[in-house]
Amino acid sequence: MIIEIKDVVCRFGTVTALDGISLAVKQGEVVVVLGPSGSGKSTLLRCLNALEEIQSGEINVDGFLIDRNHRQIHQIRLEVGMVFQHFNLFPHLSVLENVNLAQRVVRKRSKVEAARVSSELLEKVGLEDKVGAFPGQLSGGQKQRVAIARALALNPKIMLFDEVTSALDPEMIGEVLEVMKQLAREGMTMLIVTHEIGFAREAADRVVFIDAGKIVEEGSPQEFFSNPRNPRTKEFLAHVL
Amino acid sequence: MVWLAEQLGVLTKIFYYLIQVVHWTILISVSAYILALVLGLIFGIARISRNRFIRGLAGIYINVLRGVPLLVLIFFFYFGLGKFINLDRFVAGVIAVGVCYGAYMAEIFRSGIEAIDYGQHEAAMSLGMTRWQTLRHIILPQSFRIVVAPGANEFIACLKDSSLVSIIGLRELTRAGREYAAQYFLDFHTWLMVGLIYLIMTLTLTRLVKRLEKKFAIHGYGASRDDH
Ligand SMILES: Nc1ncnc2c1ncn2[C@@H]1O[C@H](COP(=O)(O)OP(=O)(O)O)[C@@H](O)[C@H]1O
Ligand SMILES: [Mg+2]
Numbered sequence: 201m202i203i204e205i206k207d208v209v210c211r212f213g214t215v216t217a218l219d220g221i222s223l224a225v226k227q228g229e230v231v232v233v234l235g236p237s238g239s240g241k242s243t244l245l246r247c248l249n250a251l252e253e254i255q256s257g258e259i260n261v262d263g264f265l266i267d268r269n270h271r272q273i274h275q276i277r278l279e280v281g282m283v284f285q286h287f288n289l290f291p292h293l294s295v296l297e298n299v300n301l302a303q304r305v306v307r308k309r310s311k312v313e314a315a316r317v318s319s320e321l322l323e324k325v326g327l328e329d330k331v332g333a334f335p336g337q338l339s340g341g342q343k344q345r346v347a348i349a350r351a352l353a354l355n356p357k358i359m360l361f362d363e364v365t366s367a368l369d370p371e372m373i374g375e376v377l378e379v380m381k382q383l384a385r386e387g388m389t390m391l392i393v394t395h396e397i398g399f400a401r402e403a404a405d406r407v408v409f410i411d412a413g414k415i416v417e418e419g420s421p422q423e424f425f426s427n428p429r430n431p432r433t434k435e436f437l438a439h440v441l
Numbered sequence: 442m443v444w445l446a447e448q449l450g451v452l453t454k455i456f457y458y459l460i461q462v463v464h465w466t467i468l469i470s471v472s473a474y475i476l477a478l479v480l481g482l483i484f485g486i487a488r489i490s491r492n493r494f495i496r497g498l499a500g501i502y503i504n505v506l507r508g509v510p511l512l513v514l515i516f517f518f519y520f521g522l523g524k525f526i527n528l529d530r531f532v533a534g535v536i537a538v539g540v541c542y543g544a545y546m547a548e549i550f551r552s553g554i555e556a557i558d559y560g561q562h563e564a565a566m567s568l569g570m571t572r573w574q575t576l577r578h579i580i581l582p583q584s585f586r587i588v589v590a591p592g593a594n595e596f597i598a599c600l601k602d603s604s605l606v607s608i609i610g611l612r613e614l615t616r617a618g619r620e621y622a623a624q625y626f627l628d629f630h631t632w633l634m635v636g637l638i639y640l641i642m643t644l645t646l647t648r649l650v651k652r653l654e655k656k657f658a659i660h661g662y663g664a665s666r667d668d669h
Contacts, residue, residue: 249567277569288564292582301578302568347564354568 201260202227202358202389203248208257210243210413217243219413220257227357228387232400232421235410236436241393244410245360248391249280262357278306281351285363287343289335289350295322296331299350307354314353321349325379341372348379359383361392377403397440401425409433451627455634458621463638465613469534470600476539477599478592481546486576488551499547506544512605514541519609534606542599549591553584590654597646601639614638 203225210218217240225231233241246252247259250268259266264276290298299318303309309317322328325345335343344364351359361380365373377399384390384403394400400407400421407424409417409432417430425441428434487499506514519533528536557580565575607616618635622628 251563251566274569274571277567280567282564282567284560284564286560288558288560290561290564290579290583292586302565302570305574305578306569350568 201225202262203391204258204260205244205248206258208247208254208259210240210247210252210254216413217252218247218254221410221413221415222257223408223415225358225389225391227389229405230384230388230390230392230403231406231408232404233391233393233408233410234395234400234436239410240413241410242362243413245282245362245391245393248358248360249277249282251282274306278354279356280358280360281354281356282360283344283347283351283362283364285366287335287340287347287367289343289346291335293334294331295327295333295335295338295346298335298346299353302350303353317353318349321352322346324352324382325349326375339372340368341375344368344372344376345379348376348383352383358389358391361390361394363393363395365394365396395440397425409436411436448630451630452634455621455627455631456638459614459617459634459638462612462617463614465611466600466603466615467642469531469538469603469606469611469613470596472535473538473542473603474596474599476535477542477546477595480540480543481550484543484547485550485554488547489554491572503544503547506541507548509541511538511541511602512608514538515605515609530606530609530611534603534609534611538599538603538606541602542595545595545598546592549588549595550584553588554580556587557583586657589657590650593646593650593653597643597650600642600646604639 201224203223205221205223208218208221209216219240221240221244223231223244233244235241243252247254248261248266250266250270250273253268261276262279264270264272264279266276267273270276290301293301296315296318299321300311300314303314303317304311307314319328319331322331325348327342327345327349330338330342330346335346338346347364364380365376368376373396377396380390380392380399381403392400392404402421404421406418407421408415409424409428409430411432417424417428417433424433425437428437484499484502487495488503490496490499515534515537518537519528519530522528522533554576561579561583562575565579570578603613604615607613607619610616612620614635618631622631625631
């Protein structure tokens with residue numbers, strides 16, 4: 201198991217965002233996380249990257265125990281790429297520099313090596329002609345593809361996607377999902393929070409439904425969507441399907 | 442006509458007299474401002490440190506220095522500390538103005554850093570960057586565009602406030618004006634000219650700041666706005 205989450209509790213003051221979650225993900229598995237707003241989906245993903253601190257339980261990623269205060273947390277984070285809803289590209293850097301930066305300062309790659317990796321990835325996401333552009337000059341879909349390339353540039357073993365198409369105009373959603381499907385085909389381990397049910401049906405190996413910080417149901421897309429058992433899941437699916 | 446020519450003659454004479462010391466005013470302001478930039482950057486960053494002690498210390502520096510009149514600071518550094526160590530007028534003056542403006546600059550830097558969207562920190566962290574790497578490569582370059590105008594305006598204020606250093610006998614513009622006025626009883630003409638010279642410098646700088654502001658506004662801001 202490349203990810204092992206055991207009885208994780210994560211609180212913000214009096215709010216319990218994750219209330220004893222356990223989840224194990226196999227290498228190469230694509231897990232789609234569904235759930236109503238505020239149920240803890242983002243928090244779950246952010247804990248895997250040590251962006252949030254957990255109060256109890258244990259998270260293992262690729263054999264490393266995730267601990268925010270761990271001396272090597274920056275190294276561990278390299279194994280886990282993350283793409284955000286609002287892109288969070290660096291607006292003062294060009295597309296190429298956005299993809300280069302962490303390779304240079306974190307992975308300590310040479311300029312030439314970093315540029316080679318970046319061009320390769322930008323080509324893969326279909327943006328080889330935008331290397332010199334700045335984020336402000338790109339469409340939402342293009343920004344999100346740059347963000348994916350930026351995360352991939354560090355050669356992570358796991359990719360986390362937190363509602364990456366939610367801020368996009370409808371006509372741009374497809375191009376981003378396409379990149380994600382290709383990654384899935386290539387065997388990347390992925391945790392994806394999304395409201396794109398069609399994408400979940402097609403690309404997910406497993407669907408996990410979270411409500412109030414707990415996993416209330418999980419299964420293969422077929423059984424999950426056609427035969428939900430939990431009343432909360434049924435209610436949720438009635439709204440989104 | 443004769444009267445006007447006479448007046449202009451007097452003013453010109455004063456101008457040439459004063460212009461000989463104006464470099465002291467510039468030297469004090471520039472040195473003090475450089476000190477202020479360094480202190481401002483250090484304490485501005487310290488103000489948002491995760492360490493409570495460091496944060497508190499920076500808070501004390503900023504609030505104390507902003508809460509004491511600059512004139513009192515100048516007296517303190519020259520006469521007060523003068524009881525223990527012999528500080529040269531210039532050095533004492535520069536330090537007094539520098540630490541005072543350092544506090545203002547710290548607040549400008551702090552607000553510039555805090556103005557950057559938290560998502561930028563998160564993205565950098567998720568890429569494995571340390572706090573320092575994030576600050577250096579992501580946050581400060583973006584903050585720079587925000588602080589450049591208010592930061593440069595502080596230099597103009599600093600230049601004007603350098604006149605206070607005249608009180609400890611440093612012969613910069615204001616001090617020289619005082620001496621000239623006293624010697625020739627030409628108070629009106631002298632102070633008019635002193636004011637005019639300050640005004641020329643500050644107006645020139647104000648125009649420069651406007652240009653800087655334009656230059657740095659366009660792509661940095663537009664892009665970051667667009668990002669949401
Ligand atoms: N930084 C935070 N501070 C306080 N409360 C938070 C914070 N992040 C998330 N929460 C709370 O934790 C709960 C789960 O949030 P989140 O994981 O963002 O939900 P989701 O992504 O499923 O919409 C919500 O009640 C939210 O208000
Ligand atoms: Mg969320």
